[in-house]
Amino acid sequence: MAVGLATLGASVAEAGPVRTVLVMGDSLSAAYGLASEEGWVALTAERMAKETPGWRVVNASVSGETTAGGASRIEGELARNQPAVVVIALGGNDGLRGLPLKQTRANLEKMVSAARASGARVLLVGMRMPPNLGKTYTEGFAANYRAVAEAHKVSLLPFLLEPIAMERASFQADNIHPVAAVQPKLRDHVWPALAPLLK
Template structure:
């Protein structure tokens, strides 16, 4: 990376986050004004949070919550990093626009140390123009970074019936954003299970309970370094 580009890039990253959080400035000021020593002490001892913002693939669609990969990651987190916890803010059917609309409220509520952004599949299924996907995900990354959180951006891959240009551009969007914001990228959430039809429910979209441990094991190596 050339040094001449680094400064304007950092400025833009900060501007994205600051612009999103500006609307919440009143709530922040009120919280700071009313928080006393007890609240400060609680924050110092409370577990650090990994906030997951995803769609049905992360919300354990069709499964019990405890069968989903996010819960499994949370259980491993409790064992290996007891100072951390997972909050799953994923919603079935969520799009990047929905995540972008919710991100400020979520990061201000949970003050996460790490944010996992796993959105985009529903955008592609609806044929959302890629510039909109890029803009929505950038806003989520910017808001997360602005509250001091590290970010794990989780990508998806789409079937070829969407057309080669869209399919390639969709994957490239995640790579470009990860490079621009200098955040960790997991290119494809379903990498370890996608090749076997038996890993999916009858809708051929959502992984079964039996496939969830493989997904959790796939996410962990990308997430764990961000906890240090």
């Protein structure tokens, strides 16, 4: 047994320390209505284990979370997990509640700034709002993500649900949360934006 442990220790030392990807999201990232291992974040962790060993994922996503909630939590999550990469996928609940665009942007800026100040690389994952909220709001909402990414020079994936947004069958009965069958599509949509940050 001692030999086995010594060998394990050597292989771990050679591999180097494990680095962390912290995901700050809402129900779309928290696998709402699904088993946690079925969600795109867990599927991304599986892919990372195969393709970029030496990384782990901490999913700090909370169903119902707004950007204000994320902004209030991020310092604690950064201190606790010391991530090398932070994925910020918040804002959908702000939009559904019609919260002021300036407020949402300020919260996104706070999160991105905190993550960058900690030394982490950042992937900002955007959301889009349905047209019933009005053109001014929906366009301003999408523009927030571009503006924050450009101002802070961080990576941007403009719309998390882009591969499935127009397919009613891709969503649960609430027409908001994706079903398990399409979670691999979300993983594969996020991956090209995330993978370069893992190098």
